[in-house]
Amino acid sequence: MISLPQQAQNVIDTLKNATFEAYAVGGSVRDMLLAKPTKGWDFTTNATPEEILKLFPDSFYDNQFGTVGIKIKATSEEKIEDIYEVTTYRSEQGHSDHRHPDKILWGKTIEEDLSRRDFTINAIAFNGKKLVDPYDGQHDIKRKIIKSVGNPDERFKEDALRMMRAVRVGTELGFMIEDATLHAIQQNTSLIVQISYERIRDELFRILSSTFPADGILLLKNSGLLEKILPEFTASFQVQQKSPKRHHMYDVGTHSVFALKNCPSIDPVVRFATLLHDIGKVQTYKKDDTGLITFFNHEVVSARLVKAITARLRFSKKDAEKIYTLVRWHQFSVDERQTDSAIRRFIRRVGIDNLDDMLALRIGDRLGGGALETSWRLELFKKRLIEVQKQPFSVTDLHVSGFDVMKQFDCQPGPIVGKVLNHLFAEVETGKITNDKELLLQRIKELKDENSLQA
Numbered sequence: 001m002i003s004l005p006q007q008a009q010n011v012i013d014t015l016k017n018a019t020f021e022a023y024a025v026g027g028s029v030r031d032m033l034l035a036k037p038t039k040g041w042d043f044t045t046n047a048t049p050e051e052i053l054k055l056f057p058d059s060f061y062d063n064q065f066g067t068v069g070i071k072i073k074a075t076s077e078e079k080i081e082d083i084y085e086v087t088t089y090r091s092e093q094g095h096s097d098h099r100h101p102d103k104i105l106w107g108k109t110i111e112e113d114l115s116r117r118d119f120t121i122n123a124i125a126f127n128g129k130k131l132v133d134p135y136d137g138q139h140d141i142k143r144k145i146i147k148s149v150g151n152p153d154e155r156f157k158e159d160a161l162r163m164m165r166a167v168r169v170g171t172e173l174g175f176m177i178e179d180a181t182l183h184a185i186q187q188n189t190s191l192i193v194q195i196s197y198e199r200i201r202d203e204l205f206r207i208l209s210s211t212f213p214a215d216g217i218l219l220l221k222n223s224g225l226l227e228k229i230l231p232e233f234t235a236s237f238q239v240q241q242k243s244p245k246r247h248h249m250y251d252v253g254t255h256s257v258f259a260l261k262n263c264p265s266i267d268p269v270v271r272f273a274t275l276l277h278d279i280g281k282v283q284t285y286k287k288d289d290t291g292l293i294t295f296f297n298h299e300v301v302s303a304r305l306v307k308a309i310t311a312r313l314r315f316s317k318k319d320a321e322k323i324y325t326l327v328r329w330h331q332f333s334v335d336e337r338q339t340d341s342a343i344r345r346f347i348r349r350v351g352i353d354n355l356d357d358m359l360a361l362r363i364g365d366r367l368g369g370g371a372l373e374t375s376w377r378l379e380l381f382k383k384r385l386i387e388v389q390k391q392p393f394s395v396t397d398l399h400v401s402g403f404d405v406m407k408q409f410d411c412q413p414g415p416i417v418g419k420v421l422n423h424l425f426a427e428v429e430t431g432k433i434t435n436d437k438e439l440l441l442q443r444i445k446e447l448k449d450e451n452s453l454q455a
Helices: 006-017 027-033 049-055 110-114 137-143 152-158 161-173 179-187 189-194 197-208 213-223 225-229 231-238 252-262 268-276 298-312 317-328 340-350 352-368 376-388 402-409 415-429 437-450
Strands: 022-025 042-045 067-073 080-088 090-093 103-106
Touching: 006 022, 006 042, 006 049, 006 080, 022 027, 022 110, 027 137, 049 067, 049 080, 090 110, 152 161, 152 179, 161 179, 161 189, 161 197, 161 213, 161 225, 179 189, 179 213, 189 225, 197 213, 197 268, 213 225, 213 252, 213 268, 225 231, 231 252, 252 268, 252 352, 268 298, 268 317, 268 352, 298 317, 317 340, 317 352, 340 352, 340 376, 352 376, 402 415, 402 437, 415 437
Parallel strands: 042 080
Antiparallel strands: 022 042, 067 080, 090 103
């Protein structure tokens, strides 16, 4: 027997006590039937926005779609815990931009409201006692099927983002898309260009954040949507890698999807970088007379491409820079003969905060190419990353400061202070002296006596 959380039931009861109909609806009901946790409860009612506002003093309404936001406070504190959305029954007319209705009419029945919903599993309503399920969404939940309400071609022409949403919901739930619904997506992929890049990016990130992100990318590919949103990547499925003296078993695109599948990070930014890390191989492909395939400098080209992609999809500056960095430097060497200075240069390029993410990309890359998860060289490299970080990476890491220099040299702030500190850092970095305060103070005194830096 299913039941609503008390705060959700309170919303329905408040509306019912005022003689209105009210139901929880959409993904929250779907998740409840799946015994999955849900937070953002949505409701629908025959009350108008103005009538809803009167019943819930701590609510707001500032849109044209009949949706009132109700602030739900935490049970033991005054802070806002959630925002519940209550929308008046409605029907829609015209969708000239393939995203928003041209005209909204208030509806009279719950069945009329459910008829405008996207998928059968989201067109189920519950008021705490009665389930309203006119499109047999419960049956599709049991079958693990994503199926459009009514004519799928009409549903996607009304709102083209629903095509991405079908893939995303299917990926999140582990459901398949019903044949007629998938066919309608394939016939309407050109409409996705009507959707803002921000909304496409958000749906893509939710796919990448799911338990099975690689399945979601393949579903985007099979639906034809991937060609519209990431054409640079879909071209990689045509680029072979298997050749003499090469360990790769798959084409570039398949390898990249497998790399994503095996990437241990749950961060969608890292997963996106893993998916696109070899995207430059399309442009750098070469095959010589012996059949050897090479992709010289593909990481440089890949980085340039992801820079354009993240700009197109309106990524934040922080996320775009991280993706660029991970892709640009993913071809790092783990040769045991590397010097500490070489490893230090690698850390500076990648950034200390990105080291774990870079290693996660490398693990996905290895497993996605048919190699083992790690090797003795990679494990040694990890240990050396830790050891090298114990040494200073910049002047600010020294155990002396400009004040120590000024005291010893009896001078004011000026160029000599920087010269001394940079000299000390160079000596510490090359191992000529350790980063010990007493030793560094003594070295400052020696530099003063030598008078070699006071030019």
